[in-house]
Structures are given as structure tokens and as C-alpha cells.
Amino acid sequence: MSFSHRELALLLLLAAGPPDRLNAQVTWTGHLGATLTSAMVTDQVTATSIHLKPGISPTLGVEASLPLRTKTPVNASFELVATTGTLQSHEGGKITDLASMRTFALTAGISGHVASGLSLRAGVGFISYLTSEKASVFQDGVPTRPAATLALEYRRPLNGKYTFSGLVRYDMHGFTTKQLESSGYTGSQIVHRVMVGVGVSR
């Protein structure tokens, strides 16, 4: 058994925006918030450790969800989350700005109600880094990495058309760059990000 061709086609079209006749089924949610990110690179050169990570980053998220025809009511969900911030070096209490950076995380997943007003979303996808400066670990370019996400969302109707949404979102990915690889760094560092945001659904 699989999803019907119609359902699959609809899901794919959601990213570009569904036709008007589907809007009744699609729930659009926009979030504004802030993201806290764990260290992207950890090193130790002398006695003190060096951590590269962005500061708290302003975050914008857009999600489109569509109910699936399943016995358990779940939604298919596509989400794009963008952050903007500054990559910083943290060393012994000293913080140095290295480069501006932005991330775009695009994930597809499923969501379902877990309690009154609460829903849980899980998804997988990709995260892309962008920077306008070829500096620090981004000197040889920026990476795109697989990512996984979990989110807990609280919804409360505002009126007949809009719903308030509060969100705690977590995602993770393995971080490395060509610059790090060419400098002899191996593997990748698991980066954890937590976003807290509020928004509106329609």
C-alpha cells in the first residue's frame, strides 16, 4: 500500500504553494523566534577550549501541513526554517565575531496531536549554511547537511480563521566544511539547535 498519486503530487506541490481549492486542507503556519545553537566545532589548542558557534539567532519558520488519510489523524508537514546570526569563537570567556552566517533548514515530516492543544512534529531534511564572507571555517565554501527535527507545538484558536501557535523546536545535524576537512579535521560535529517561537496558523 502507498499514498495515492494524487496525495503525493499534492504534497510536492505544497512547497510552491497549493492551488486555491486545496487551501482549505492546507494549514499554513508562520513562526518568529530565536534559536540557540550548540558548538559547531570544538577544539583545544592550549589549555583552553575553543568553541565555534553562533550567538542566539533570530529565526523565521514557515510550515505547510496537510491531513493524511490515515486511521490515526496525522499531517504531512513541510517546513522551512531560516536563521541569521554571527559565527563566533568562544575561548576562555573571550568571544570573537568571525563571520555572518545564515541557515536554511528544509524538512519534511509528520505531525500529530499528543494532548489537548499540543502536537508533535518529526521530520528529516537538509540544512544549508550561507555566508557573505569567505572567512574562518567557511573559507572554502558552505555546507549542506542532512538534518532531523522534532517540535512540540501548542495551538489555541484565536478566531474562526487564525490559530495562535507556540513552538519549541529541536533539530540536529552533523557539521563540517571543506575548509575543516582540508585542514585535517575528520568526521563531523553533532550540532543541536533549539528554537522557541510564536506564530499564527491559518
Add this chain to the structure above:
Amino acid sequence: MDRGRGGRDRIVAAAAAFTVLLFAGSLSACNEIGVPLRPAIYAHSLIVSDVVQFDTTVAGVNYFAGDTITDTVHFAWPPSKLPVKIWVQDTAGLRQDVDRAIVAWKNVLVYGEFGATVVGDSNVADIIVRGSTPLPLPGPRAVERMYAVPASCEGGTDVFISAPDHTKLWLPIRVYVIPKFPLDDPATRPCLARVTIHELGHALGLFQHSPDPNDIMYGFPAVDVPSDADVATILYLYHRTPGLRPALGADTLPPAPAPSP
């Protein structure tokens, strides 16, 4: 219809399980990136020695005429001075060599320890790079010159250290990169390129030569990029306690105190 929904439920459950397994697998995996194995560092500090000319006090420390003051000093550009401003004489492709040298050092200092920009006004430069021929004579006391003399070209870097306190490095640092043979000699251009990286290494604070010919900071540089030992040494230098602090140029040097009657 119910069979279809049951199938979809299984797919959804499988997708959820996959995601959970992905999380669990990632969390159990090694959490941090593997840093490169760094070899032992080589000596990079400078030993400076001066005879005190007059009784004087600098920063609360008394110095007495005739005393010999010897210190081991090190220097790294502080973040507040980045990007370092470099003026380059327009000769013999020196600008391109300096650009490549900046990239070579920036590439190995991935934590933002170094940045540089080429400026058009030598009056505001922190480092002045010239291709003058011949290499000028070293300046007065308190000037330390480091040479590099491979076969086809030569280089020198002059650093000016405050005396007798040995706490400040007067700017600008002066770098010379000079061909020994015509530029169309096939060995000249590669020599100039690697000596420029070598001399910029001195200007970054690597004040001694490596004993290993595989390092760019070897006295007769024969490699084209910083080696692992070069990287380990400059990383150590830029992550240790600050030493000399850069100070504005010679026109701001404090006047010599009048001799005691």
C-alpha cells in the same frame, strides 16, 4: 478503504520510527569533530637584549643606565587590530604574492585569529612590504631582523621592539622580498612566492626559524604552504597569553629622557 488506511498507518509509523532511530543513532555517535593531530611546535619567541641608555621608568618599572635587559618576547596580532593593514610596493608581482601569503595563513587559522587587508596608503599600514633591491641595512637599536635566504631570492623582516621595557612592538613591521636573479628565471617567481609567505609568518609573530626543511618557516624555505608544524606553532602562538602589544609607529615613540646631571 480500511486496508488502505492501515497501510498508510504502517508507513507513517515506519517514518516515525526511522526518525527516532536517526536521532538515537546521531546522539550515540561521536559528538565532536576530530581535530587534526598536531605535531610539536618549534621555538617562535624572540630573545631581545638592550643596554639601558639612561635611568628611566617605564610602566612603573625602573631601569638604570648601563644595565643589560634581556627578555624573551612573543607577539600575536590581537583581535582588536584585525584586519591587519598591509601596504605592498607595486613591483615584481609582489601584490599577488602578498595576497597569496595572506590566504595561506588565513587558511590555517580557521578560528579567525588572523585577517589582513591590503591598503593603498603606507602611512596607515601595520606592515609595509617592499621589493627594494638591495635589502636595506638594519635600522638602529631595538630592530630585530629575520632573514630568509633561499637560492633565488631573499627576504627580511624588521620588527621594532620598545627598549628597554620590551613590552611594545612598534608599527609598522617592515618586510622585504627581493629577487636575486631576473624575474624570468624559472626559479625566481616560486621563490618570491614562498619567501613572501615565510616573511609574513615572521610578521604574524613566528620570530624564529624552524629547524625542519619541511616547514615554510625554515631558514631556507623550500615548501609552498605552511606545514602541520607551522600550523601547530602559529595556533599555539595565537592562543597563548598575549605578549608584545602593537603600538603606533615611530613618531609616537616616547622621547628619550634627558640624561641625569
